[in-house]
Amino acid sequence: MQFSPLIKELIDAFKILPGVGPKSAQRMAFHLLERNRQGALQLSHVLHNAMEHVKHCEQCRTFCENKLCEICANPKRQENQTLCIVESPQDMLAVEQTSEFKGRYFVLMGHLSPIDGIGPAEIGLEQLSQILENDDITEVILATNPTVEGEATAHYIAQMCKTQTIKASRIAHGVPVGGELEFIDGNTLTHAFNGRRDI
C-alpha cells in the first residue's frame, strides 16, 4: 500500500524545499491535511503570487515586485555617493539592520565561480560597470562573503573600480564582537592582527 496519489504528489512536492527529506515532507503534508487546510491554501496562493510577480530591481538587482526596490526608489539614498556590493538580498538586509550604511546597494545574486559556469555576466557586472561609469559614485564598499569565491569576486570588482579611478574598500575581517579569542580560527586571527588599528 502507498498513500493515495494526491498525497504522494504533495509529499514529493515538499521535497524541493531545502533541508526537507522524505520524512519531513510526509510530516508537513499530514500536518497541513489534519490541522491547517486554511493555512495551506493561503501558502499555495502566496507561493503562486510570489513566483509570478517577484522580479529583480532594475537598478540594484535585489528581489522586489516593482521596477525599483524600496531603497533604489528613495531619493535620499540615491543622493549618497557610496555603493555597497553584497552577494544576496539576505546580506543586504543584514547590512540594513545595522542602520549604519546610508548609501546605495548592488546585489550580485551570487559570486564568481567559473567551475559552476558563473562568470561576470551572470552576477550583473556589466550593469555594475555602467553604474560606475554613469552615476556619481565616489566609493565602493565590497561586502561579499569572506569565502574564496567572495574574495575573488571582491578582487575582480576592485580592479573594475581601479580602471574607473573610484575608491574601493573591503569590509574588515577580524574577531567578531563578543567572540572569545580561544575559539577563533587561525585564519581569522591572522586577519585580525594584520588589520590592527591604532587606539
Place this chain on the structure above:
Amino acid sequence: MQFSPLIKELIDAFKILPGVGPKSAQRMAFHLLERNRQGALQLSHVLHNAMEHVKHCEQCRTFCENKLCEICANPKRQENQTLCIVESPQDMLAVEQTSEFKGRYFVLMGHLSPIDGIGPAEIGLEQLSQILENDDITEVILATNPTVEGEATAHYIAQMCKTQTIKASRIAHGVPVGGELEFIDGNTLTHAFNGRRDI
C-alpha cells in the same frame, strides 16, 4: 528596510509548516525564488489540489481523494474478518509495510484526550461501533501508540468490543528487534518480562 511585501508574505506563509522557524522560512523562500520557480509553482498547484480534494475514506477514515481508500475498495481485504485500529494514516502505512496483516483498518485520526476536548465522537468511535455491529468482524487488533493516551484509547475500544462479544487484542510491547537490553528503558523491559512466551 524589510523585504518587499510579497516576499515577507511568503516567508510568513512558510512558518505554518511544522519545524520551520523564521530563518528556515526565509531560506526556503529565497531558495525557491533564486533556483526553483518551476518547482515552487508545482508545489503551489499540488498543495491547492490536495487541500481541496483529499477527504476521509468513508469506511476506515484514512485520508484519500475517493469515496473509499485502496484497502477498503479491495474485496479481498474486506472478506478478512480482522480489524486493525491505528491512530493515523502513517501508522497504517507502517503496518502495511510489514506485509504481515491482511485484514481491514480503522484509522482514529487521533486518540482520546479529554483535556484537549477529544472524546469518542472526535475519533469516530460511533462509526466504529456500527462497523462492529453490522460487519462480520471476529477480532479487533488494537495498534494504538504505547503512550498514556494510546493505552486509554485501546482500553476504551476493548470495552466496546466486549459488549459486542468480539475478541480484542493489543499488539505486544517489548524489546525492539535489534535493540540492546542495556539501552532499553525500564518500563519497556517490565512489559517485555510480563509478556514473555514459552519457547
